[in-house]
Amino acid sequence: MPLSREEIEEIKSILSREPTLEELAMFEAQWSEHCSYKSSRRLLRLLPTAGRNVLIGPGRDAPAVEVFPGVAVVFKIESHNHPSAVDPYNGAATGIGGIVRDILTLGAKPIALLDMLYLGDLRDSRAKWLAKGIVKGISDYGNRIGIPTVAGDTWFDSSFNTQPLVNVACVGIAKTEELVRDRPAPRDAILVIGNPTGRDGLLGSSFASKPLSDNPSEDIGAVQVADPLMEKILIDSILELARKKLVKFVKDLGGGGLTTAVAEVAADFDLGAELRLDRLHLRTELTPLEILVSESQERMMLVVDKEKLADVVAVLEKYDVPRSLIGFFDGSGRIKAYYENKLVADIPAKELAKPRDIWRLSRPPVELVKLLNPVSDIPVVSVAEALDSLLSSPNIASKKWIYEQYDHEVGIRTILKPGFGDAAVLRLDTGDRRGIAVKGDANPRYTAIDPFNGAANSVAECYRNLVAVGSTPVAFVDEPNAGNPEKLEHFWYFEMMVKGIAWMTNELGIPVVGGKVSFYNEDYRGRQVKPTATIVGVGAIEDVGRVKSIDLKHEGSTILVVGTTYPELGGTEYLARVHGIEAGGVPTPRPSSELRNASYIAKLIDDEIALSVHDIGLGGLAVAIAEMAVLSDIGVEIDIEKIPHRGCSRLDEILFSETQARYFIEVKPERVEKALELASALGTTAAVVAKTTGRKFYTVKLGSITVIEKHLDYLRELHEESLRKTMV
Amino acid sequence: MPKIAILKFPGTNCDEDVLKSLREVGREVRAEIVWHKDFRLADGWDAVIVPGGFSYGDWLRAGAIAARSRAVLELPEAAIKSVPVLGICNGFQILVEAGLLRGAFLPNESGRFICRWVRLRVDNPKGPWLSLAKNGDELHMPIAHGEGRYYIEESDYKSITSSSPLIRYLPNDNLNGSSYDIAGVGTEDGYVLGVMPHPERAVNPLLTPRGFKPGGEVIFRSILYSLKSGW
Numbered sequence: 001m002p003l004s005r006e007e008i009e010e011i012k013s014i015l016s017r018e019p020t021l022e023e024l025a026m027f028e029a030q031w032s033e034h035c036s037y038k039s040s041r042r043l044l045r046l047l048p049t050a051g052r053n054v055l056i057g058p059g060r061d062a063p064a065v066e067v068f069p070g071v072a073v074v075f076k077i078e079s080h081n082h083p084s085a086v087d088p089y090n091g092a093a094t095g096i097g098g099i100v101r102d103i104l105t106l107g108a109k110p111i112a113l114l115d116m117l118y119l120g121d122l123r124d125s126r127a128k129w130l131a132k133g134i135v136k137g138i139s140d141y142g143n144r145i146g147i148p149t150v151a152g153d154t155w156f157d158s159s160f161n162t163q164p165l166v167n168v169a170c171v172g173i174a175k176t177e178e179l180v181r182d183r184p185a186p187r188d189a190i191l192v193i194g195n196p197t198g199r200d201g202l203l204g205s206s207f208a209s210k211p212l213s214d215n216p217s218e219d220i221g222a223v224q225v226a227d228p229l230m231e232k233i234l235i236d237s238i239l240e241l242a243r244k245k246l247v248k249f250v251k252d253l254g255g256g257g258l259t260t261a262v263a264e265v266a267a268d269f270d271l272g273a274e275l276r277l278d279r280l281h282l283r284t285e286l287t288p289l290e291i292l293v294s295e296s297q298e299r300m301m302l303v304v305d306k307e308k309l310a311d312v313v314a315v316l317e318k319y320d321v322p323r324s325l326i327g328f329f330d331g332s333g334r335i336k337a338y339y340e341n342k343l344v345a346d347i348p349a350k351e352l353a354k355p356r357d358i359w360r361l362s363r364p365p366v367e368l369v370k371l372l373n374p375v376s377d378i379p380v381v382s383v384a385e386a387l388d389s390l391l392s393s394p395n396i397a398s399k400k401w402i403y404e405q406y407d408h409e410v411g412i413r414t415i416l417k418p419g420f421g422d423a424a425v426l427r428l429d430t431g432d433r434r435g436i437a438v439k440g441d442a443n444p445r446y447t448a449i450d451p452f453n454g455a456a457n458s459v460a461e462c463y464r465n466l467v468a469v470g471s472t473p474v475a476f477v478d479e480p481n482a483g484n485p486e487k488l489e490h491f492w493y494f495e496m497m498v499k500g501i502a503w504m505t506n507e508l509g510i511p512v513v514g515g516k517v518s519f520y521n522e523d524y525r526g527r528q529v530k531p532t533a534t535i536v537g538v539g540a541i542e543d544v545g546r547v548k549s550i551d552l553k554h555e556g557s558t559i560l561v562v563g564t565t566y567p568e569l570g571g572t573e574y575l576a577r578v579h580g581i582e583a584g585g586v587p588t589p590r591p592s593s594e595l596r597n598a599s600y601i602a603k604l605i606d607d608e609i610a611l612s613v614h615d616i617g618l619g620g621l622a623v624a625i626a627e628m629a630v631l632s633d634i635g636v637e638i639d640i641e642k643i644p645h646r647g648c649s650r651l652d653e654i655l656f657s658e659t660q661a662r663y664f665i666e667v668k669p670e671r672v673e674k675a676l677e678l679a680s681a682l683g684t685t686a687a688v689v690a691k692t693t694g695r696k697f698y699t700v701k702l703g704s705i706t707v708i709e710k711h712l713d714y715l716r717e718l719h720e721e722s723l724r725k726t727m728v
Numbered sequence: 729m730p731k732i733a734i735l736k737f738p739g740t741n742c743d744e745d746v747l748k749s750l751r752e753v754g755r756e757v758r759a760e761i762v763w764h765k766d767f768r769l770a771d772g773w774d775a776v777i778v779p780g781g782f783s784y785g786d787w788l789r790a791g792a793i794a795a796r797s798r799a800v801l802e803l804p805e806a807a808i809k810s811v812p813v814l815g816i817c818n819g820f821q822i823l824v825e826a827g828l829l830r831g832a833f834l835p836n837e838s839g840r841f842i843c844r845w846v847r848l849r850v851d852n853p854k855g856p857w858l859s860l861a862k863n864g865d866e867l868h869m870p871i872a873h874g875e876g877r878y879y880i881e882e883s884d885y886k887s888i889t890s891s892s893p894l895i896r897y898l899p900n901d902n903l904n905g906s907s908y909d910i911a912g913v914g915t916e917d918g919y920v921l922g923v924m925p926h927p928e929r930a931v932n933p934l935l936t937p938r939g940f941k942p943g944g945e946v947i948f949r950s951i952l953y954s955l956k957s958g959w
Contacts (some may be wrong), residue, residue, distance in 0.1 A: 146741025229785030407872040
């Protein structure tokens with residue numbers, strides 16, 4: 001986003017003179033939406049960011065929470081939507097690179113990656129090309145740097161045909177006392193390490209802060225090129241530097257490049273800095289302006305005490321890390337950049353780093369009312385055929401084609417692997433029973449229909465997924481992906497999504513410790529993509545030997561449903577996939593039921609009553625129980641007359657409603673009584689609704705009438721092969 | 729006590745996993761991750777493991793650059809001195825590129841990277857890495873590679889098939905299209921072994937998915953046993 005006329009006037013008054021070209025470029029980079037949060041900061045203050053476990057909240061490159069005494073988890077989310085729309089392979093790959101470096105800045109060891117991909121309709125050739133390139137980019141980069149990609153979320157919708165959303169998250173661990181978080185001080189050295197700086201990614205943040213042009217290939221110069229080998233070397237060397245306590249502070253040279261890295265540190269610690277731009281190692285000859293705003297990847301800034309400089313250099317030598325000593329911090333409060341002894345920029349750090357908030361106005365779109373009204377007269381269709389259609393829907397079908405391209409095993413921590421659990425589970429280390437659960441979620445359809453409740457449901461979905469595997473949710477990070485903040489109706493979606501996230505996280509009592517905001521997600525005609533609120537959560541697990549997967553464990557088990565089902569077909573996968581309707585409001589968020597049912601699930605897992613647990617999400621309970629059966633090759637028979645509901649009058653309402661706060665649990669018959677007792681003690685709705693059988697069939701009964709009966713092999717083929725068939 | 733070197737190149741990423749799994753199998757094992765610049769065979773290593781990853785970013789071909797590093801150029805000496813060498817995944821590719829093992833690697837038939845647990849069978853187990861395995865043993869481990877299609881000329885295959893240790897994918901689990909279902913191959917004496925699947929990921933039952941058993945353990949148990957008691 002180029003600077004506005006008002007902003008240029010403001011810059012003149014900050015400097016009390018005309019800015020140089022270099023200074024203008026620095027302001028443009030730093031004051032971009034991507035770097036400065038100028039439109040979003042006011043609303044982001046609504047999020048609950050504090051908590052007992054929060055070690056570092058928003059503000060640094062990544063937040064940190066203490067999941068166990070002395071054990072910190074550092075995790076963060078990032079979007080690479082715009083670059084991925086232009087060059088899907090490099091755009092997605094560099095997204096991974098950036099988020100990993102954010103985690104490294106605190107000296108934490110990255111142990112897991114997540115990818116939340118909101119892709120176009122695969123019948124569209126460009127959308128398919130983008131989807132394949134994005135997956136390949138993540139696969140090649142993540143695999144090469146040796147961090148397992150263990151979880152995520154994938155969604156397909158034609159609104160993402162030209163502008164996909166690529167949200168990636170990284171999770172790292174560190175001993176709390178080993179986190180790198182000293183205060184930079186005057187006379188500390190500024191080292192830039194990693195790739196030589198080139199012309200790629202010039203003003204990339206500014207590019208990400210405006211709509212795409214109608215010919216996306218024109219923006220190719222703003223996309224960075226990925227070099228995973230350099231990233232891997234940075235990981236190895238920075239972890240060694242952190243372990244030896246040789247660096248005071250580390251920052252990624254990401255969006256805004258050198259300008260942002262130096263300005264933010266100087267502003268945060270009341271410092272200034274003197275930079276010698278001609279000392280930076282370059283790939284090709286660059287002007288001082290280009291050096292200041294290039295976003296070449298795999299570069300980081302180290303703040304080092306002068307005394308330790310030699311030790312730091314020795315470690316960098318070992319790994320052959322390219323490096324330049326480009327200057328020192330000082331007490332001046334100003335960023336002064338020299339090029340061959342000529343002063344090219346002289347800007348007060350705080351004014352550069354923190355532009356004034358922009359008070360954006362919002363207005364709900366008029367056509368929204370139509371989306372919120374309940375849909376009446378939904379035609380009656382065969383629920384058996386509807387089930388087939390749902391299981392093969394790319395949003396529901398197995399994502400094997402994607403996650404098998406990711407090395408999800410490296411690190412030997414992945415206890416609950418992709419496809420097996422509602423969340424991924426990683427052990428902290430060999431010989432340690434403790435672990436963490438991680439998951440990312442969003443539902444673009446919900447947030448497009450009702451951004452407040454839709455975003456609240458994303459939070460709840462993530463929460464349930466963490467609970468279902470047997471973890472205690474600890475913290476979230478969020479990424480609202482919205483349209484153009486200058487457009488009142490687009491900004492309204494952003495505002496409502498943030499408010500929905502704030503409301504639900506407050507209700508659940510889980511802090512949002514960090515995140516990222518992505519604006520300008522619109523196509524060249526100015527239509528916003530489905531606004532999407534992505535949530536990534538981390539949960540703590542005392543004993544990874546007791547986590548729950550979704551596959552059924554035994555024949556002859558009893559299955560209970562937890563939670564009450566309401567006739568909530570609005571916004572569901574069923575309504576969209578089978579009836580082509582994306583309206584009717586969204587399922588009501590139910591925070592108090594979420595809390596109650598979660599503590600019930602936790603109790604059942606603690607007391608070793610639950611054999612398997614599955615959250616009921618997209619596609620409703622008909623899909624959830626089919627997934628449990630197909631994965632285990634154990635038959636099920638469910639009687640829908642027994643499902644506790646309120647107001648459902650049709651089969652499809654019971655089977656496909658996406659009412660929140662529900663789970664399936666598998667229990668040994670002899671423990672059923674205990675399970676029901678606990679439910680009534682906790683005030684939770686739970687009922688016996690199904691059993692597992694020795695027949696390899698999925699059977700839905702209404703009392704004595706058989707409503708659906710399908711062989712598991714048939715359903716497995718639909719569920720496991722549909723996406724692959726579409727992709728190849 | 730015997731000591732094992734785990735060779736690390738820029739881009740190696742399974743070094744720590746190998747170290748941890750070795751320690752999980754034998755608590756008192758002396759194993760160390762050795763940066764390639766610091767590796768000297770003369771330092772008295774009793775066995776060398778070249779772990780997986782993407783050494784030098786797979787530039788040129790997987791394993792091609794590391795195979796020409798000083799550290800790997802010392803390895804033929806190891807074979808002469810009877811120091812056992814194991815290459816896992818990219819380590820296998822490096823040993824093949826270095827000419828220590830026969831064959832060559834091609835991109836997977838599907839053209840895509842694949843990470844999945846597979847079933848394997850051991851033929852002619854011999855040498856220090858397979859001393860505790862029995863002929864025909866079924867082993868389970870995950871694969872994770874993009875260039876894992878092992879290729880060998882028919883004549884070469886005929887010369888090793890009855891004499892050298894081989895680890896094969898069960899027919900349905902040959903996902904990359906390897907010749908003769910070969911997942912791992914050794915020298916005739918079995919001192920040098922290369923395996924494409926990851927034994928270090930298949931040591932702990934906690935990490936083993938339903939329907940599989942941790943089949944990598946036997947390789948680590950074998951080497952610890954062999955170094956102690958011979959083979």
